[in-house]
Amino acid sequence: MNALTAIQPKLSLGDWLADLAVDALIDEADLSPKPGLVDRRGSGAHTDLHLGLMHASALALWPSFKAMAEAAQQCGEIDLHLRETVGLIGREGEVEMLRVTGGVNTHRGAIWALGLLSAAAALEPRELAPAQVALRAARLALLDDRAAPVTGDSHGAQVCRLYGVHGAREEAQLGFPAVIQQALPQLARSRAAGAGEQNARLDALLAIMTQLADTCVLYRAGMAGLTRMQSGARAVLAAGGCASLDGRRCLRELERDMLHLRASPGGAADLLAATLFLDRLQHGLPAQLGSL
Numbered sequence: 001m002n003a004l005t006a007i008q009p010k011l012s013l014g015d016w017l018a019d020l021a022v023d024a025l026i027d028e029a030d031l032s033p034k035p036g037l038v039d040r041r042g043s044g045a046h047t048d049l050h051l052g053l054m055h056a057s058a059l060a061l062w063p064s065f066k067a068m069a070e071a072a073q074q075c076g077e078i079d080l081h082l083r084e085t086v087g088l089i090g091r092e093g094e095v096e097m098l099r100v101t102g103g104v105n106t107h108r109g110a111i112w113a114l115g116l117l118s119a120a121a122a123l124e125p126r127e128l129a130p131a132q133v134a135l136r137a138a139r140l141a142l143l144d145d146r147a148a149p150v151t152g153d154s155h156g157a158q159v160c161r162l163y164g165v166h167g168a169r170e171e172a173q174l175g176f177p178a179v180i181q182q183a184l185p186q187l188a189r190s191r192a193a194g195a196g197e198q199n200a201r202l203d204a205l206l207a208i209m210t211q212l213a214d215t216c217v218l219y220r221a222g223m224a225g226l227t228r229m230q231s232g233a234r235a236v237l238a239a240g241g242c243a244s245l246d247g248r249r250c251l252r253e254l255e256r257d258m259l260h261l262r263a264s265p266g267g268a269a270d271l272l273a274a275t276l277f278l279d280r281l282q283h284g285l286p287a288q289l290g291s292l
């Protein structure tokens with residue numbers, strides 16, 4: 001042991017999971033070029049968001065993710081008490097997000113998805129395969145939080161009613177199919193094809209966009225916007241993905257149309273962050289946590 005290692009604070013499971021969740025949010029925000037979304041180039045279809053705000057929001061959520069993981073570790077099983085504790089921490093996280101961003105909704109969907117997944121990972125830290133973690137998160141999301149405010153007027157709730165689609169809640173309750181069935185397999189395929197990490201992540205985002213009923217897009221651009229998002233994402237992947245010239249041309253066309261429609265796939269962006277989180281998680285616990 002030397003002087004540096006001697007003063008290193010001990011890493012807890014909650015610290016590690018919160019680090020992974022925040023890293024995933026920052027990596028998602030930085031990834032470029034994303035159609036309609038905030039990235040390193042600019043604000044996409046948004047007027048009230050920018051990259052600095054996305055980073056500040058992500059960092060502000062670290063204590064919430066840690067608290068959700070610790071609650072799960074202490075509780076040790078999926079039950080109503082854990083669901084309601086995680087719900088309370090999630091709502092407090094939303095308040096903190098809005099305080100830090102001056103009232104702008106940067107990461108509501110991400111708090112939901114990554115909060116559930118952090119808790120699910122902490123429940124069984126030796127079973128971190130993506131499908132297993134997603135299934136535990138789904139079981140938690142299926143429990144009814146009696147303290148949740150009955151709003152029905154969120155953007156998501158409004159368009160789910162109007163168009164008869166499933167939103168963020170159902171995506172979690174179904175075990176994150178957009179992540180498990182679309183994004184993670186695409187990420188692996190694009191990496192294996194030598195696309196390079198940034199292109200592979202963009203391809204994973206597009207794979208989510210091919211099928212997701214993104215309620216942000218529906219709220220801002222209606223069914224025409226959602227249809228364009230899905231068909232445009234399919235076209236990029238069919239043309240060879242983001243590492244190919246034809247794929248990049250399709251991506252540029254998709255971006256042009258999304259900006260024209262003011263359509264921002266914020267839900268898909270959150271699920272890309274969930275994908276990056278699960279992707280890192282599957283490598284297992286770091287050595288410092290080996291004794292858990």
Ligand SMILES: CC(C)(COP(=O)(O)OP(=O)(O)OC[C@H]1O[C@@H](n2cnc3c(N)ncnc32)[C@H](O[C@H]2O[C@H](COP(=O)(O)OP(=O)(O)OP(=O)(O)O)[C@@H](O)[C@H]2O)[C@@H]1O)[C@@H](O)C(=O)NCCC(=O)NCCS
Nearest residue numbers: 087090105106107108109115154155156168171215266267
């Ligand atoms: C269950 C909740 C997730 C609430 O869901 P609901 O659908 O009722 O509410 P919304 O406020 O619409 O939030 C859902 C957010 O989820 C993202 N999302 C959208 N579609 C999907 C999808 N199909 N699958 C998964 N995720 C999806 C999306 O988040 C991103 O978009 C946000 C910006 O959205 P919006 O405010 O509409 O933005 P703008 O259009 O820009 O608004 P204007 O500028 O026009 O005004 C951005 O934040 C991204 O994150 C949806 O917004 C859950 O939130 C909940 O119940 N929470 C309570 C606490 C709790 O129980 N927590 C438990 C564990 S943490």
Ligand SMILES: Nc1ncnc2[nH]cnc12
Nearest residue numbers: 029037038106266269270
């Ligand atoms: N990069 C991004 N741009 C806009 N909204 C988002 N919600 C989550 N990530 C986002």
